[in-house]
Amino acid sequence: MFILSEDSQRTEGRDAQSSNIMAGKAVAESVRTTLGPRGMDKMLVDSGGEVVITNDGATILEEMDIEHPAAQMIVEVAETQEAEVGDGTTTAAVIAGNLLGEAEDLLDQDVHATTIVEGYHEAARIALEAIDDQVLDVEVDHDLLAEVAESSMTGKGTGGLTPAELAETVVTAIDHVSDDDGVRRDDVSVYTQVGASSSATDLVEGIVVDEEPVHETMPSSVEDADIAILDVALEVRTGEVDAEYAIDSIDQLNAALDAEESELRGYAEAIADSGVDVVFTTDDVDDRVASYLAGEDVLVYEDIGSSDVKSIASATGARRIGTLDDLDAEDFGHAERIRTERFGDDDLTFIEGGQAAEAVTVFVRGGTEHVVDELERAVGDALDVVETARESGEVVPGAGASEIAIADRVRSEAAGIEGRKQLAVNAFADAIDVIPRTLASNTGRDPIDSLVDLRAAHESEGRAGLITDREEVTIDDPVEYGIVDPADVKREAVESAAEAATMIARIDDVIAAE
Template sequence: MFILSEDSNRTQGRDAQSSNIMAGKAVSEAVRTTLGPRGMDKMLVDSSGNVVITNDGATILNEMDIEHPAAQMIVEVAESQEEEVGDGTTTAAVLAGNLLAEAEDLIEQDVHATTIVEGYHEAARIALEAIEDQVLDVDVDDELLEQVAVSSMTGKGTGGLQTETLAETVVGAIRQINSDEGVQRDNVEIHTQVGSSSNATELVNGIVIDEEPAHDEMPTSVEDASVAILDVELGIRTGEVDAEYAIDSIDQLNAALDAEEDELRRYAQDVIDSGVDVLFTTDDVDDRVASLLASEGILTFEDITNKKARKVANATGARRVGALEDLSEDDFGHADRVRTETYGDDDLAFVEGGAAAEAVTVFVRGGTDHVVDELERAIEDALDVVTAALDSGEVVPGAGATEIAIADAVRSAAAGIEGRKQLAVTAFADALDIVPRTLAGNTGQDPIDVLVDLRAAHEAEGRAGLVTDGETVTIGDPVEHGVVDPADVKREAVESATEAATMIVRIDDVIAAE
């Protein structure tokens, strides 16, 4: 009796497990060489010929055209890592791939998938406890946060800009929007602008939006500015119903035009009388109204989006007003300065230093689209890890030291576990070694030799990682070299990689419609 359609394709047992594991390993391998400060970049070209050059794991996996469902699970590992903590995507994907590789070896030794899954979950629990033991007893001050940011950005494309300089900018941005309720990460934006060099990247205490003044004669900069936001058109409103009027004489025409001019002048005068210095409107401003406002030195931006209006309100404390006659000083926000700048064909408005400012912007510059895009990705990751470190207050050694330590803890615990599950726990420990091994391989060193030396140094010193000292890569204490990571990044990598690997290992039947 046939249950499945004749068009269905079914793979079962070892073949299904092997196919899924192979797909997961392939995705993991695609990003493995990007890991660490000496990681390589990938060039991704889509069907339209658009090129992305990056070593950001999440970006690479998102840009790849992946169809295999098991491979897609590894992509989801990176997505989960990115969403939860903002960094460590490559580590999570590589760890998931190596867990699959170790599981494949166990399956070939006739260890049942259920036993592997149980062992992996037990090992993950031990690993998470070991991460707690690695948390450093230090104050999370600006210096430490800058070290976290540098660790995140080292090896990524920063357009020649020193990571230490960029780290100061990142920490400055996070500090400005930190409050008793924690870090309001959404209040930090990144605005990219091609042109100049990456050294022109700066922190703007406020917002940057793509807007130009409504009239050429308006001021380009206003200091100590009162700011208003109007959700109303400053012009002759067009009715919803078409209407025609018969004009019998030139006097009637002139009277109609005069009435229109009077209405426009009234709009302008109402704005002028309000005393506002800078006006943002979400609707159109008639050219004649704009001219009158320009003559009074009122900087006006018209037809801005609702999203931009919310940003202006957030940065200045201004309240949006739906009727011109309701506009008053009580609705005004404040900015230390509102200025406009032109970069090539692009006009930008900077709203800086609002009295109620709850927004900052990292204004990213670079010579090409590729440079600013990669710099933006590096800053995004740094902002996220600094936020994670500040929110939790917990950091651990980087440079592979934490992975060496938790692998040692898992391996030691495995000795006390009976049955075949011990093999799975030991395999989990071996899988954790992929991080220091990959870091070594990406620096041109022999991974096995370095791993042996790292284990020996860890046993002797209690903390050992693969640190960069100028042009050389040596084994040392990463904390002394300022290489630290948020503990949450390590936790999330272990949890998400374990979940994906165990899910794939448990699959023994794949049914696909053709």
């Protein structure tokens, strides 16, 4: 009796568990060498020849063509980490992979998968308590947030800028969009432009759009600008019906041309008479309208995309206008300055000041496309972790110190847990140790010796991490060196990694339809 299709493939029992665990471990291992300040980059080349060079865990896993369903769960761990807290994706993936490795050893010792899951859940609870105890009793001010941003970007590609220099820009951006109600993260954007060195990266108090004026004689800069956003085509109206008109004389032709000219001039006069200084329209602008408005020193941009229109409206306070009959100063937005600058072959428009100053843009520069892409990823992660730290007000020691404390706490409480579940709790602690071991390995130190030294320093000093200072790697208190991470990054990494590992460990039957 056939229940499944003859084309179906089924893997059961220990074989299914081994296959899934192996796939999860392979994915985690692929990003492990990117962890920490001495982590290495990966070059990813797709079938079309497009190249991505990065050490960002989320980007690496996203770009990899992963088909195995269990391995895809590890990718989802990184995606969740990125979406929730913006950083720690490599940490979460590596912990998840090592939890699977420890689970495999327990399965080989005939520990039931359900026992492993129960032990991991208990260990995760203890780990979260340990993270709470690691939270520093300090004020999360501008300087501390700069340390959080710098820690996030250390080891990532920041071009000619140091992480400290870039961190100041990031924190200033977050400060600009923060108030008593919280952080308006959506009001911070990152715009990249190839050309110049990364040291030309700047913070724009406003927004940047890839647009140029419709007429070359229009002003390149307007101060104290009133802004209108139009959903209007500033060109001759055409009927929806496909019709032909017969012209029998030159007088009729001139009359038609005069009517057309009068219509276009009417558009231009309505805009000029409204007192608006800058017009952004989502449709086309006839050259004659553009020429007339240029003579009136009105700056006009055409064919603005919906996302840019939304950004401009939000930044300037302008309302979208559907007809020129509705032109009203109450619908206009305002900016202290609108300017257009040329960068290589591109014209970019900067909308600054006024209500636009409620939004800010990190204008990232770099010599090549790969440099600006990696800078964009680094800045994006830093913005997210600074937002996370500011919102929660909680930071913990970095450089592996928190993981050493978590593992120590889990081991100490494992002694009070009865039965085989204790083995799973201890295995969880061993999996957490992979972070300081990997940090040590990526700096060139012996991972086992480093782990022993870190545990000893933790016992005697209470806080110990791997400090990378130029060519020297030492064991010391990371807080003294300004190496701190948001507590929520650690919590999310532990929770998501534990959930993924327990889900994969419980699978003992894989049915695949061809």
